[in-house]
Amino acid sequence: MSTETPFSEGTDDIERKRKIGQAFVAVCFASTLVGIVALVALIADVIYESWGWVTWEFLTYPPSQVVENFLPDGRGAGIYPALVGSIFLIALTAVFTIFLGVGAAIYLEEYAAESRLKSFIEANIANLAGVPSIVYGLLGLAIFVRAIQLGTSLIAGALTLTLLILPIVIVSSQEALRAVPDSQRQAAYGVGATQWQVIRDVVLPRALPGIMTGTILSLSRAIGETAPILMVGAATSLFVAPDGLTSPFSAMPMMIFEWAGHPEPEFQHVAAAGIVVLLTILLLMNAVAILIRNRYDPRS
Amino acid sequence: MSSADETAVAITGESGPMNGLKETAIRSVFFSCALVTVLTTLGIILVLVQGSIGFFQEVSIVEYVTGTDWSPVIRPRSFGVLPLIWGTLIITVGSALIAIPVGTATAIYLSEYADPQVRKVIKPTLEILAGIPTIVYGFFALSFITPIIQRFFPETGTFNAAAGAIVVGIMIIPMVSSLSEDAMSSVPDDLRNAAYGLGATKFEVSTSVVFPASLSGVIASYILALSRAIGETMAVTLAAGMHPQITGNLLEPIQTMTAYMVQIGISDVSVGSIGYQSLFAVGLTLFAMTLAMNLFSLWIKSRYREEYQ
Numbered sequence: 113m114s115t116e117t118p119f120s121e122g123t124d125d126i127e128r129k130r131k132i133g134q135a136f137v138a139v140c141f142a143s144t145l146v147g148i149v150a151l152v153a154l155i156a157d158v159i160y161e162s163w164g165w166v167t168w169e170f171l172t173y174p175p176s177q178v179v180e181n182f183l184p185d186g187r188g189a190g191i192y193p194a195l196v197g198s199i200f201l202i203a204l205t206a207v208f209t210i211f212l213g214v215g216a217a218i219y220l221e222e223y224a225a226e227s228r229l230k231s232f233i234e235a236n237i238a239n240l241a242g243v244p245s246i247v248y249g250l251l252g253l254a255i256f257v258r259a260i261q262l263g264t265s266l267i268a269g270a271l272t273l274t275l276l277i278l279p280i281v282i283v284s285s286q287e288a289l290r291a292v293p294d295s296q297r298q299a300a301y302g303v304g305a306t307q308w309q310v311i312r313d314v315v316l317p318r319a320l321p322g323i324m325t326g327t328i329l330s331l332s333r334a335i336g337e338t339a340p341i342l343m344v345g346a347a348t349s350l351f352v353a354p355d356g357l358t359s360p361f362s363a364m365p366m367m368i369f370e371w372a373g374h375p376e377p378e379f380q381h382v383a384a385a386g387i388v389v390l391l392t393i394l395l396l397m398n399a400v401a402i403l404i405r406n407r408y409d410p411r412s
Numbered sequence: 413m414s415s416a417d418e419t420a421v422a423i424t425g426e427s428g429p430m431n432g433l434k435e436t437a438i439r440s441v442f443f444s445c446a447l448v449t450v451l452t453t454l455g456i457i458l459v460l461v462q463g464s465i466g467f468f469q470e471v472s473i474v475e476y477v478t479g480t481d482w483s484p485v486i487r488p489r490s491f492g493v494l495p496l497i498w499g500t501l502i503i504t505v506g507s508a509l510i511a512i513p514v515g516t517a518t519a520i521y522l523s524e525y526a527d528p529q530v531r532k533v534i535k536p537t538l539e540i541l542a543g544i545p546t547i548v549y550g551f552f553a554l555s556f557i558t559p560i561i562q563r564f565f566p567e568t569g570t571f572n573a574a575a576g577a578i579v580v581g582i583m584i585i586p587m588v589s590s591l592s593e594d595a596m597s598s599v600p601d602d603l604r605n606a607a608y609g610l611g612a613t614k615f616e617v618s619t620s621v622v623f624p625a626s627l628s629g630v631i632a633s634y635i636l637a638l639s640r641a642i643g644e645t646m647a648v649t650l651a652a653g654m655h656p657q658i659t660g661n662l663l664e665p666i667q668t669m670t671a672y673m674v675q676i677g678i679s680d681v682s683v684g685s686i687g688y689q690s691l692f693a694v695g696l697t698l699f700a701m702t703l704a705m706n707l708f709s710l711w712i713k714s715r716y717r718e719e720y721q
Contacts, residue, residue, distance in 0.1 A: 132706045133615040137525055143517035144526075147538045147589065156542070157556045191559045211479050215445030223439055224446075235710075237449050242636070242706035243699065246644025246670050247456060249677070250695045254459040258683065283450065304429055306436045336545025339645040339670070365547045365646075372551045372650055380555050387548050394543070 143239060157393070161384035170385055171195065174351035179378040182385070191386050196353035197266070197346075197361040198393075202335050204270035204357075205277070209330065212274065213281030214323055220282070221289040222311055241279040248276045249343025257344055264345030265358040272340045277330040284326025288319040321408030325401045332397040336390060338365035364390045460699055463692025467491075470686055476693065482656040482672075484690050485679075491690060495656035495696060498667035499573070502697075503648050506577025506662070507584060511637055514581075515588025516630065522589065523596035524618045525555045535590065542586040550650030553579040558651070561663070571653025579651050580644050584637040591636065595629025596622050610639040628716035636711035640703045645670035669698045 169188040175192065176189035224230040252272030261360045262268040292315050341363050348370040350362040364386060371383035468476070471491040477491015518538070522531045553575040561566045561575060599622050607621045623630070653665030654675050667675075672694055681687035 121471055129613050129615070131611050136618070137521070137613045138416055139560045140517040140525060143514045144521045144534060144538075146514050147518060147541060147582070147585045148534070150585075150685055151537065151541055153556060154548070158548070161555055199667055212445045212448055215442045216449060219439075219442035219446040223442060233450060235454055238710065239703065239706055240449060242451060242702060243456065244637055244645065244670065246643065246673050247460075247685065247695055247699050250463075250673070251452070251456050251459050251690060255455055277447075278452070279448060280695045302449055308435055313700060333543070336547065338545070338547045341673060345677075365545055366548050368551065369646060371649070372547070372554060380551075384555070387551060390545065391548070391631035394545070395663075398543070 127411075146212055158387050161381055162388045165381045165385040166388050169390065174350070177300050179376055179382065182382050191364060191389055193350045193353045194289050194364045194367040194386075194387065197350070198335055198364045198390075200266055201269055201341070201356055201363055202331055204267065204336050205273045206327070206331055208270060208274040208318055209249050209277055209281050210327060213278055213327065213330075216278070216282045216284050216347070217285035217289055217323075218311060218316075219340065221286050222307070222315065237279045237282055240307055241283070244339075245337055246339040246343060248272055249340035250346045251275065252340060262358065264347070264360055264363040266354050267357040269341045269344050269346060269361060269363070272344050273334040273337060276340055277334050277338065279331070280330045283325045283389065284330070285319070288322025288326065289315060291322060292318045321404050325405045328401040328404070332401070335393060335397070336365055338369055341366060346358040425598055440611070456699065460692050460696040463689060464696045465687035466684070467693040470689070471693075473587055478485045480658060482667075484672075485675075488719055491686075493669075493694065495658050495695065496586065496667060496669045496672050497697070499652065499656065499668040500701075501643070502573050502662070502666060503576050503652065503668055504638055506573070507581035508634070508638055510578060510581030511584040511641075512586050512634055513635070515585045515633075516592055517597055518585070518589040519592035519630070519684045520623070522593045524614070525623060525671050527718070538586045538589055541583065542590075544583075545646075546583065546644060547646040547650070549579045549647040552711050553647060553651030566661040569653075569665055571651065571655070572663050573652050573659075573666045576648040576652030576666075576668075577662070579647050580641050583644070583647065584640055587637040587640060588633050590677050591633030592626070594624040595626035595633070598619065598629075599625045628713055631716075632709045632713040635705050635712065639709070640707040642705070643670065643698065643702050644668075645674060649674045669694050670681045673698075 163223070164184065165182060167184050167190075169184070169186075170190035172192050173181075173188040173190040174193050175188075175191065178189070181187045181189035198224065219232060220233065224233075251273065252268060256262050256268040256271050257264060262271075296314050296318065297310050300314045305313070345360075346359050346366040347362045348366055350360060354361040366385040368383050368390065371379045371386060374380075374383075418638050476491055476493050477492060478494070481490040481492050482495045485489045522535060524532065554570070557578050558568065558570065558572065558575045561572065568574070569678040603619050603621055603625060607617045612620070648668050650670065652671065654667050654671055655665040656667040656672065657664070659666065673691055676687055676691045679687075
């Protein structure tokens with residue numbers, strides 16, 4: 113009787129099969145290391161290039177065209193206007209995204225019936241998440257900067273970044289809302305609450321940690337985005353921090369772009385120093401998000 | 413009075429004749445928030461099409477699509493988009509050649525071989541790669557990858573296509589590995605055990621059972637990663653340069669569609685000029701390409717999804 117299985121063509125090639133298996137695991141394991149090694153190389157490269165260039169002056173002085181000014185014993189030059197610009201930009205973006213993102217998620221999860229309209233909106237959100245960020249930059253340029261005439265202002269940049277991260281915030285907020293057990297809603301309805309009272313007093317408080325985690329992670333993506341704010345017109349040669357919603361602004365990724373592309377090779381160190389500041393803020397934001405998740409995770 | 417009673421009073425205390433109106437108003441506020449996403453899509457399409465109309469009044473569509481010379485600023489001006497598409501294609505294909513094999517093998521290792529404890533550490537570590545801003549990758553290409561390439565090929569310039577492709581490849585590894593691993597992990601153990609019962613080795617189970625069974629998810633992850641590579645902007649601008657040309661030499665600078673948009677974005681072209689309008693024509697081309705790929709990925713996922721109980 114012949115064994116017609118696709119796997120055992122013979123019995124004497126077990127040794128060969130074992131070798132193939134071992135080689136395969138080795139290849140897969142080596143591939144896994146590629147990503148890890150790249151990550152380590154990237155971080156090591158940034159730290160090496162920035163060594164000695166991240167100083168207190170770097171955080172508190174405006175940029176300069178003369179590279180010697182950035183040195184610890186120089187006259188003082190740094191990333192200050194862009195650092196403040198980025199923080200303002202993200203704070204504004206946070207206000208807009210929390211309102212719009214959570215609002216949209218509440219509509220989709222709590223109000224909308226399973227209808228064509230709902231699945232259309234959700235498919236649209238999935239598609240928006242795949243649109244390149246520079247296209248959002250064009251949208252911001254044409255709508256916020258030109259059509260509404262906000263100019264190259266902080267608020268135009270924040271609105272552009274809001275639209276960019278809105279799809280991610282909505283999806284993560286929807287997941288947080290979905291995780292609230294229905295029995296809690298029913299209990300609140302049972303004591304006579306209206307739908308808005310149920311959402312405000314029962315659903316939102318329970319979903320808040322999940323919503324915050326998702327929002328902070330999305331904002332940490334927004335703070336590193338360069339292309340959209342570049343199209344909106346973020347400046348690279350600004351010496352003062354923005355002082356209002358409509359004032360021109362600079363942002364850290366924009367400065368890093370300027371320095372990294374600078375013809376003078378020493379500016380590579382300045383760019384690396386800027387990256388260290390940017391990545392530190394990113395790390396802090398992620399740490400806060402993880403802390404909130406672990407602190408309030410109902411499963412832990 | 414217990415706190416539960418207080419909550420109950422707080423909730424019912426507000427009911428009155430105005431409640432119906434208030435509920436409707438609140439509902440419409442939330443609906444408007446959801447509507448913003450639809451308006452965003454409409455806005456993108458409107459802005460891109462409207463901006464392009466002016467461009468295509470000056471430049472014929474045939475010249476745009478078939479021209480092999482892109483010289484929007486230096487006279488004689490020429491608007492053949494093929495060099496930009498070529499640049500984007502080199503970066504996309506090059507990064508796919510790195511990310512697809514590496515990402516797939518990583519996914520197989522994590523899903524089939526790795527200890528769950530190891531997986532719990534490695535998967536989030538790899539996902540850090542996806543969270544690093546793309547501008548940082550651009551810097552990494554300039555300060556680390558290009559010098560290494562130059563050591564082997566001294567004629568390599570500061571800006572070259574190879575560094576761009578490598579760095580984008582690294583960037584999209586976690587997209588392939590994470591999404592593919594999710595797809596492979598969701599293949600039920602019954603399938604694996606059945607194959608073991610027939611005498612299959614672990615290698616055969618991984619490659620002949622798990623991989624085909626998870627193919628729809630794996631391919632969807634490839635397409636999403638490619639679509640990300642097409643739209644990638646800052647890393648390729650810094651790494652691959654701003655020199656639009658059709659060349660097979662990876663050591664030469666190129667320009668992608670996105671890098672061209674950055675070039676116009678940082679220069680001060682006047683509104684309404686042909687340079688400004690070309691921004692939207694190229695943006696429309698880019699948007700159409702990524703949209704097609706994203707829709708294709710969604711379609712593959714729904715069309716070929718294996719439903720397991």
